[in-house]
Amino acid sequence: MKELLVFLMLLYFFPAHAQELKLKKTPSGIFSLGARSSLGLVNDGQWQQPAFGTGGQFRIQFSERVNTEWFADHLRADLSDYAWRADTHIGWSVMYYLTEHPEKVIVPYILAGHCFEYLKFTDNSDTDNYAERWSASVQGGVGTHINITKRFDISFVAQYMLHLGTKITASNAEDVTMFTKSHGAGIQDHILLHLSLNYKIADLW
Amino acid sequence: MFFTIALFAIYQCVAQQKESFTGAGLLKVGLGFNQSFMLQHRSNNVYLGGHLEYFTSPNLSFRGDCFAYLDTRRKLPVIKQNTVVLFGALLHLPKGKNDFYGGIQPGFSLTKPAVSSLGDQSYPLRFLPVLNLTLGYSLYFSRFCHFFIGVNYMVARYRGAETGSIKLDEFMISGGLGFHIKTKNKSR
Numbered sequence: 001m002k003e004l005l006v007f008l009m010l011l012y013f014f015p016a017h018a019q020e021l022k023l024k025k026t027p028s029g030i031f032s033l034g035a036r037s038s039l040g041l042v043n044d045g046q047w048q049q050p051a052f053g054t055g056g057q058f059r060i061q062f063s064e065r066v067n068t069e070w071f072a073d074h075l076r077a078d079l080s081d082y083a084w085r086a087d088t089h090i091g092w093s094v095m096y097y098l099t100e101h102p103e104k105v106i107v108p109y110i111l112a113g114h115c116f117e118y119l120k121f122t123d124n125s126d127t128d129n130y131a132e133r134w135s136a137s138v139q140g141g142v143g144t145h146i147n148i149t150k151r152f153d154i155s156f157v158a159q160y161m162l163h164l165g166t167k168i169t170a171s172n173a174e175d176v177t178m179f180t181k182s183h184g185a186g187i188q189d190h191i192l193l194h195l196s197l198n199y200k201i202a203d204l205w
Numbered sequence: 206m207f208f209t210i211a212l213f214a215i216y217q218c219v220a221q222q223k224e225s226f227t228g229a230g231l232l233k234v235g236l237g238f239n240q241s242f243m244l245q246h247r248s249n250n251v252y253l254g255g256h257l258e259y260f261t262s263p264n265l266s267f268r269g270d271c272f273a274y275l276d277t278r279r280k281l282p283v284i285k286q287n288t289v290v291l292f293g294a295l296l297h298l299p300k301g302k303n304d305f306y307g308g309i310q311p312g313f314s315l316t317k318p319a320v321s322s323l324g325d326q327s328y329p330l331r332f333l334p335v336l337n338l339t340l341g342y343s344l345y346f347s348r349f350c351h352f353f354i355g356v357n358y359m360v361a362r363y364r365g366a367e368t369g370s371i372k373l374d375e376f377m378i379s380g381g382l383g384f385h386i387k388t389k390n391k392s393r
Contacts, residue, residue, distance in 0.1 A: 035292055037311040037336045049369075052362060054311045054334035074313075074334060076362065081369035124365050127329065152265050152294060154309075197294045197309060199267065 021151050021200050029205035030067075032059040034155075034198035040075045040087060042190040047170055051077030051087060057196060060204070065097040069111070073194075082172040083123050083179075089192075091115020093139065093159075107145040111159065114138055121168055123177040131179035135165025139192070151200040156193075163188045225299035226345040230389025231260040233343075235353055237381025239272060245372040249278040250287075254379055258295070266295045270310060270337070272377075284373070286317040286330060289359070291337050302345045306355075310337040316363055318371055328366065333373075336360045343383070354380040 040051030055073025093113030141159025167186035274287035293310030341355025
């Protein structure tokens with residue numbers, strides 16, 4: 001019964017939002033929801049391979065040219081052929097539109113923000129052999145929306161992430177994998193490319 | 206012969222009705238069997254697939270898909286367990302009762318490869334990021350039912366195997382009968 005009620009509520013909700021988005025005053029307050037697919041390019045060592053991941057985000061726009069994106073994603077990559085890494089990001093970015101009218105088809109923007117990352121290295125042959133760490137980071141980059149309709153866009157983003165946290169390195173000699181964590185905080189960086197699909201749900205204020 | 210009949214049927218539908226059947230508020234569900242071909246392995250897998258799709262305009266819909274691995278048609282399976290969940294957007298080119306579509310769906314899977322022939326390694330069930338690209342066609346032949354046929358290309362990597370990772374990309378063909386209702390009148 002509960003599930004049926006939720007379903008009926010969804011049916012009621014969706015048609016109301018199938019129409020064109022009616023702005024209350026300005027584009028500020030537009031709330032969007034989306035999904036993303038990500039590619040991580042890490043340069044920690046020769047053992048590092050590109051990462052592939054998935055995630056989601058929501059956006060809250062603050063003015064005609066300033067939007068914010070709140071995201072979470074999970075990426076995985078090989079560490080040569082003896083281990084693998086999993087990156088989980090949760091963070092936010094502020095986007096500044098470079099065009100005066102963000103309702104155009106192509107809307108380029110620059111972005112900057114913060115995120116937190118949980119990183120785990122795991123040995124392929126022994127899952128009990130792992131190293132993990134939390135880190136904070138700043139990121140900046142460029143992107144563009146391609147507005148397919150007035151409410152739906154596909155976005156491409158390239159951003160550079162700089163992580164502040166314990167550095168982990170991996171090595172393998174004579175089929176024995178070792179992970180080494182540095183003492184104190186270090187800086188690691190990577191490039192994150194993502195493709196996202198976003199739909200404007202409502203104008204909140 | 207089959208394709209000639211199919212093309213003729215499509216042509217008749219287009220000729221009879223120019224106004225698109227799809228529109229805001231159209232809700233679709235479908236259930237079918239899917240045949241996949243693994244690109245890096247000699248394996249043809251069979252999946253049970255289901256989807257739920259909602260149109261926000263005649264040309265745009267949001268769709269969630271779920272695929273559950275049933276079996277392989279080869280002697281040696283590559284996968285032991287695989288459940289895929291996808292969510293994304295589809296763009297449509299509707300014309301009358303015909304609807305051609307394409308889309309992108311990020312998602313994830315819970316995957317366990319079969320025991321390796323290389324080293325008898327038993328793999329744990331793992332969460333994998335997945336990206337799916339889809340193309341397809343729907344024919345709305347009645348008020349509540351439609352046929353659909355489509356192809357998917359699904360990218361996935363199982364990390365942590367003894368060889369580094371196992372590429373699990375699959376090219377999938379799906380088709381079947383779907384049901385739909387219009388939750389919103391066009392006049393509204």
